[in-house]
Amino acid sequence: MALRVRKSKVSEPPPVCPLTACMKLLGGAWTPNVVWYLRGEPRRFGELRGDIGRISAKVLSARLRQLQASGVVVRNAVAGSPPSFEYELSELGRELVPAIAAIVAVGEKLKRRAVTRPAKAR
Template identity: 35%
Template sequence: MPEFKHDGKLYYNPIEFALFHIGGTWKMPILWRLRNKTLRYSELQKDIPHITHKMLTTQLKDLEASGLIHREVYAAVPPRVEYSITEKGKEALPVVEMLINYGKKLMEENGIEHA
């Protein structure tokens, strides 16, 4: 497949393009947690161990910019912000689930226990 540019970034294949949108340490866990319910920022932060405030904020902005999640701000004091998965985000869930299962299989093959 020939290389292509999108938003000024050069991609060499569709896998690289997909991973730009859902790859990394935190994007898939965020999408997975939003698959069945809407969560507030603080709920996501509590539910994802080891993620920093800055990283969660950055990843949520990236997922929103990609159209995979929706951010709803409610006019309240203090402001309330909720995140939910979009239809486009739901399309990524089978890929996320396959990677989860494959990761668990690799862990088992290497004698690593998982919850």
């Protein structure tokens, strides 16, 4: 659970690339999906698992913790006899949604263009 620092053999000073740092927000395998499925109402762990489908509990747990740590997601305890928790996007986390949507939109266009325009010369 300790956050992994990139230990490079070259022992370089931190490049402080804002891109690289920020892309770590969405770097993991299912991270965008988690954010995406949280864009509506808060969801519980099992619900998210069901939503996303093929994600393993381990990875979902890891993503959720990592997103909490970066402040994108907040975890709220829901009072009840079976104490459960709800995850939801923070204010800032919600700002991520349009960004993801933009990337998806470009992806869709690219796919569509790939079909209509097979510029496959390589």
